[in-house]
Amino acid sequence: MSTRIFSQQTIADLSQREQVNFVNALSGFKSANLLGTQSTRGINNLALVSSAFHVGANPPLMGMIMRPHTVTRDSLQNIKDTSVFTLNHVNQGILKQAHQCAARYAPEQSEFDSVGLTPQMSNVVAAPFVQQSKVKIALEVAQITLIEQNETEFVLGKIVEVIIENDCVLNDGYIDLEQAGSAVVSGLDSYHITQRVDRFSYPKPNKPIHSIWNRDDTKS
């Protein structure tokens, strides 16, 4: 199999569109989440983000990279104004609606209405969940940090509520994301579903790992 080497210069010489497609896929597959916020005037906003990631389990923290000058600028402003937001897993059934949320709608137009998703208000934060999502997370802003290298902002959120379908949580706490139908993004625009290979035991030096997958182990 022949390989190609991309130097810094090769990457810089790509067209803007090629560079965006290339580097966005480089990090590997990304989670697909709908970011729910509410403006100070009460308008529900929904944005597709592939930049949400795990930061820590205790305290429960998630992070997100936001671009202040792109289509998600309304969401970022709402987060700064209200200090809360929701993340809702995109699943197979709402892929097209989720992608459509990335269109540049006017600030006064709710993406919920435009794409046909249903807001579900949280009892804990002033931001809407997506009713059609099977894993819904409410967060409070813990910190917002400017990344000077590209003027993006790293939003750190503390998880304050999770609403999840019952049969997705197993006895050991693991969430079966395939049961939830959670989707995966690569690059800017490619959507994927997954197929589990296995769950592996905790690795130790000089000891072979074994399968620990047991789907019947649903938490009740």
Next chain:
Amino acid sequence: MSTRIFSQQTIADLSQREQVNFVNALSGFKSANLLGTQSTRGINNLALVSSAFHVGANPPLMGMIMRPHTVTRDSLQNIKDTSVFTLNHVNQGILKQAHQCAARYAPEQSEFDSVGLTPQMSNVVAAPFVQQSKVKIALEVAQITLIEQNETEFVLGKIVEVIIENDCVLNDGYIDLEQAGSAVVSGLDSYHITQRVDRFSYPKPNKPIHSIWNRDDTKS
């Protein structure tokens, strides 16, 4: 379908293991990368990370959340000592070896030898790639920032070299991660492969999206 609500208190009341499994899966599917570093004494180190993420395309930046007090502490020290590292996509063929890299080996023991992967030195950075990986990325540290809320460190890296199999890069710059066999992680220990649903056109308000997937469009 019945749902369960996890409040902050419900999450705090989980056992430590349940909480770790639960919150690690909450953000959605994660990229699976092998982090290659070299110590100042020349020992090659390899660690499995599911915390690498896209930060920006221009300049090309990736980020990673590192835990200073866990099994990856040798990797983090090497990164601080040498200011460089590599990220190598885990593919279907090396899943067990990759998971085994998360075992707590002694600092003087190279995970490459222990799990049976092959180091491939970069011409650009003093850190090893994983020969068996089909998407190899060399990075220079741009910045390391402490996240005070949980004492993790946010490592921001500038992409300085990419080595990739030729048939994985399409004409528009998009990397076909399924062609590369790149794997996905959920939680701490579940591995998945993907199946593409579609690539969608750039979304615009009031205009239906359409498929732009054309696998024959390989960049030459």
